[in-house]
Amino acid sequence: MEQEDLIKKWLDNNLNAQELEAFKKLDDYEDLIRLSDSVMRFKAPEYNTSEELDTALSHIRTKKQRSLNWLKPVLRIAAILALSFSVYYYTTTLDTNIATLAAQKTSIELPDASLVSLNADTKLTYNKKSWNKNRDVELHGEAFFKVAKGSTFSVKTPSGTVTVLGTQFNIKQRNNYFEVVCYEGSVSVSHKTDIVILKPGNSFLIIDGKLIAKEKETSLNPSWINNESYFKSMPFALVINEFERQYNVEINPQNIDLKQLFTGSFVHDNKELALKSITLPLNINYSLQNNSTIVLRGE
Amino acid sequence: MAKDISDNICDEHLFSSVFIKYSKNLHDFLYYKFGEHFNPKDKVQEAFIKLWENCAKVSPNKAKSYLFTIGNNLMLNEAAHQKVVLKYQKEKPKQYTNENPEFILEGNEYMDKLQIAISKLTEAQRSAFLMNRIEGKKHREIAEILSISTKAVEKRIYGALKQLRKDIKEI
Numbered sequence: 001m002e003q004e005d006l007i008k009k010w011l012d013n014n015l016n017a018q019e020l021e022a023f024k025k026l027d028d029y030e031d032l033i034r035l036s037d038s039v040m041r042f043k044a045p046e047y048n049t050s051e052e053l054d055t056a057l058s059h060i061r062t063k064k065q066r067s068l069n070w071l072k073p074v075l076r077i078a079a080i081l082a083l084s085f086s087v088y089y090y091t092t093t094l095d096t097n098i099a100t101l102a103a104q105k106t107s108i109e110l111p112d113a114s115l116v117s118l119n120a121d122t123k124l125t126y127n128k129k130s131w132n133k134n135r136d137v138e139l140h141g142e143a144f145f146k147v148a149k150g151s152t153f154s155v156k157t158p159s160g161t162v163t164v165l166g167t168q169f170n171i172k173q174r175n176n177y178f179e180v181v182c183y184e185g186s187v188s189v190s191h192k193t194d195i196v197i198l199k200p201g202n203s204f205l206i207i208d209g210k211l212i213a214k215e216k217e218t219s220l221n222p223s224w225i226n227n228e229s230y231f232k233s234m235p236f237a238l239v240i241n242e243f244e245r246q247y248n249v250e251i252n253p254q255n256i257d258l259k260q261l262f263t264g265s266f267v268h269d270n271k272e273l274a275l276k277s278i279t280l281p282l283n284i285n286y287s288l289q290n291n292s293t294i295v296l297r298g299e
Numbered sequence: 300m301a302k303d304i305s306d307n308i309c310d311e312h313l314f315s316s317v318f319i320k321y322s323k324n325l326h327d328f329l330y331y332k333f334g335e336h337f338n339p340k341d342k343v344q345e346a347f348i349k350l351w352e353n354c355a356k357v358s359p360n361k362a363k364s365y366l367f368t369i370g371n372n373l374m375l376n377e378a379a380h381q382k383v384v385l386k387y388q389k390e391k392p393k394q395y396t397n398e399n400p401e402f403i404l405e406g407n408e409y410m411d412k413l414q415i416a417i418s419k420l421t422e423a424q425r426s427a428f429l430m431n432r433i434e435g436k437k438h439r440e441i442a443e444i445l446s447i448s449t450k451a452v453e454k455r456i457y458g459a460l461k462q463l464r465k466d467i468k469e470i
């Protein structure tokens with residue numbers, strides 16, 4: 001037993017001096033030392049920790065780079081591409097809408113540099129995507145077009161279609177009212193089954209389905225472009241409608257013949273003056289009920 | 300060294316310190332247990348890379364047992380309990396000065412016997428015994444590496460010694 005303890009302590013390098021002496025006196029001492037020394041020759045190959053650490057670190061770093069620096073940016077780029085493409089696709093195939101409210105005017109440039117001025121309470125729709133193939137716009141209301149030369153330019157309105165190549169013209173399409181005035185070039189107007197070609201100064205006017213002849217237009221622009229509405233022998237009802245659109249008010253006519261013809265104009269930036277312009281010539285009294293209602297009373 | 304303040308070892312410095320602390324022990328353990336046939340150095344690398352990949356799940360105080368389990372498993376996958384034959388260095392230790400051919404022959408014979416005897420030890424005995432004898436590790440250190448008790452280590456080492464002496468005499 002004592003021998004076994006000594007050997008165990010020797011194995012653990014735990015012998016004190018006295019025990020070492022005792023251990024050396026063991027019969028097996030030579031044998032054990034020889035065995036122990038010989039075993040030393042089975043030593044594992046040299047292990048260079050720092051070298052191995054470098055290998056491991058370079059390995060995990062390249063892995064990290066591969067997963068962080070390569071995959072993530074690619075995914076990000078892919079996401080951005082997918083997103084921008086869908087936004088691009090969505091916006092370009094969508095129709096472009098431009099609308100003005102009452103008492104509001106605006107001017108826009110179409111993709112081919114054609115200019116369109118919109119009068120009050122007007123809606124214009126066109127498609128940017130198919131613009132190169134067909135220059136089509138849809139119009140509800142009144143607009144003045146300066147069309148750049150090029151392929152056929154069509155304006156579709158509920159009352160008829162106006163087709164041109166490159167010119168300047170005004171379209172006014174309101175309830176029961178359709179007027180096209182050509183200021184430059186030539187304009188083709190199709191209304192129901194009729195097709196009319198307009199030369200500069202010519203107009204095409206339909207009121208309540210009846211074609212009405214008009215004198216030659218001498219101005220270069222429609223009057224509303226210059227903030228003025230001009231009427232020549234127009235039923236008074238149309239004048240009132242236009243007034244309502246320009247000033248965003250409601251007009252309440254009482255005891256007035258709305259079919260009587262009116263010739264004259266009113267400005268768009270002075271309500272009092274404009275009211276006088278349309279009432280005085282016809283001997284009409286007006287009273288402002290509140291900001292949005294005007295009562296006209298005939299005598 | 301491995302600190303408990305961090306709950307994972309995803310930090311490169313922490314990883315390096317774990318590597319410095321355990322890689323040599325792991326390598327020696329794998330070598331003595333399985334021999335060099337299955338390249339213990341590569342297995343150490345593999346085990347540490349696995350540790351890095353799973354660094355978020357392994358806390359520093361679990362790293363050692365994680366590494367040894369992985370290393371051991373990697374070896375077992377390939378080795379499948381084959382006979383392990385360790386090589387001994389052929390050059391003679393310096394203290395043998397009186398080298399007559401007979402002595403050399405006897406020495407070589409002894410080494411060959413020892414080699415066979417070592418390969419006959421169980422993996423547990425061999426790894427514990429050789430780490431103790433060759434790497435000079437105390438029983439307590441080996442117990443820590445293998446996650447077993449000091450008593451068990453003592454038993455393994457003493458058992459290995461007894462077995463070797465018996466085998467050498469018989470062969």
